[in-house]
Amino acid sequence: MLRRDRTLHKYLISTSALVTGNYLSEDLSIDLSFPMDTARVHMKDDPFSRRFLVVTLDMPPEHAPGVVLARDQSYFGEVFSILLSIILGKEFKFHGLLETFGMHRLPNFNFDPNSKYYLPFYNSVPRKDLEFSLTLDKFGLIEPLLLEGTSVSDEFRKKIIAAGKFYNRAIRIFPNEPELAYLDLITCGEIISSFYDDEFTDEELYDDQLLRYFEDIETLQNGRSIVNNIKSRLYQVKRKFTAALLKNLNDEFFSKYETVGNQGRITRENSEAVIKAGYDLRSLYVHEGLEFGRYVTPHKNFHNEIVITQPQGLGQRATRTISGSPSFLGLERIIRFSLLSLINANGVPIEDRLTIN
Structure with a gap:
């Protein structure tokens, strides 16, 4: 009798980019899925472009004494989408399971036309920074994040996937919700900054005036404990956010651009001010309801x-903040490169060009 394999789980994922090839490892395969009508295969980018792939995971049910535990495996569909999105710098969407524990499932095929299909995280052109080809075998560079027996800690794995979830969601929702997408990238950056909580120097966290105040206070009786108490109450979120991202941007980042021409480029000289302005833009939206989506949308x-x-x-403050902020593309590029650099430095050697000196 033909029985379905209860150890296999199949996930349907789509992307707006034209990816090619496949990936195969001991317990995982990633293959393209084509429509029966070959005339419907989109080779050019347009608002309706979607290319589908099926991820097959071999994971048997868990066994307890006298019981077979069939846990919901849909979580991994989001993880595969997140990791593909980070490594290729493109939008990936998990539609649902096709098969799990020997049972068929019906995925969700709802998606809107993408009016921003020409942008680098949607189109079929490899990203400029690392120039990774859009082939599915590149998943092997980042798969160790999911494997047991590697030097990647469980804490790092959970936090980096949590950060990647915000990155992936940001590029999925940007065409329809630009402000919320921008905030998702900022949130991803805040998670990245949490990896460096014990490494920030006073010079990175406090401005010159505060540092002078601390020096004056330390001359008082119990001055050192007073300064430590003050520091514990100053969260310095924006400065941590900025310092952490700058730590992950090297010469490789600043030598490659998605821009057409020289206008509107992020350089090493303006990067600190640009990142700070991006965080200020988030604050203006959260606290004052400033709508800025049309301004951060990159020009076609x-x-x-x-x-x-x-x-x-x-108003003067909003105008100044928006004018100095990264576009969504600029912030996306900063966040993705930071994610890749952080992963590369923590047990998953992706590419030497990501090394931070």
């Missing part, structure tokens, strides 16, 4: 990494 002809549109009628 320039792919600008910094906002180049001059806001009108928003």
Whole structure:
């Protein structure tokens, strides 16, 4: 009798980019899925472009005394989408399981046309920074994050996947929810900064005026304990966010650009101010409801990494903040490179060009 294999779980994932090839390891395979009508295979990028792939995972049910535990395996579909998104720098969407524990499932095929299909995280052109080809075998570079017996700690794995979830969701929702997508990238950056909590120096966390105040206070009786108490109450979230991202940007990042021409580029010289402005933009949205989505949307002809549109009628503070902020593309590029650099430095050697000196 033909019986379905209860150890196999099949996930349907799609992407707007034209990916090729396949990936095969001991317990995992990733293969393209084509429509029966070959005329419907989109070879060019347009608002309706979707390419599908099936991930097959071999994972048997867990056994307890007298019981077979069939846990929900859908979690891994999101993880595969997150890791593919990070390594290739493209949008990936998990639609649901096709098969699990010998039972068939019906995925969710709902998706809207993508009006921003020409942007680098949607189109079929490899990303400029590391120039990874859009082939599924690149998943092997990042798969060790999921494997047991590697030097990757469980804590690191959980946190980096949590950060990657915000990154992946940001590029999925950007065409329809630009402000929320921008905030997701900021949240991803905040998780990245948490990896460095014990490494920040006073010079990174406090401005010159605060450092002088601390020096004056330390001359008082019990001054050292007073300063330590003050520091414990100063969370310095924006400065930690900025310092952590700057730690992960090396010469490779600053030597490659998605921009067309020289307008609106992030450089080593302006990167600190640009990152700080991006965090300020998040604060203006959260605390004052500032709508900024149209300003951070990269121009179709320039792919600008910094906002180049001059806001009108928003007030001096909002205008200044928006004008100095990264576009969604600029912030996305910073966040993705930081994720890759962090992974590369923590037991998953992806690429020498990600090494931070």
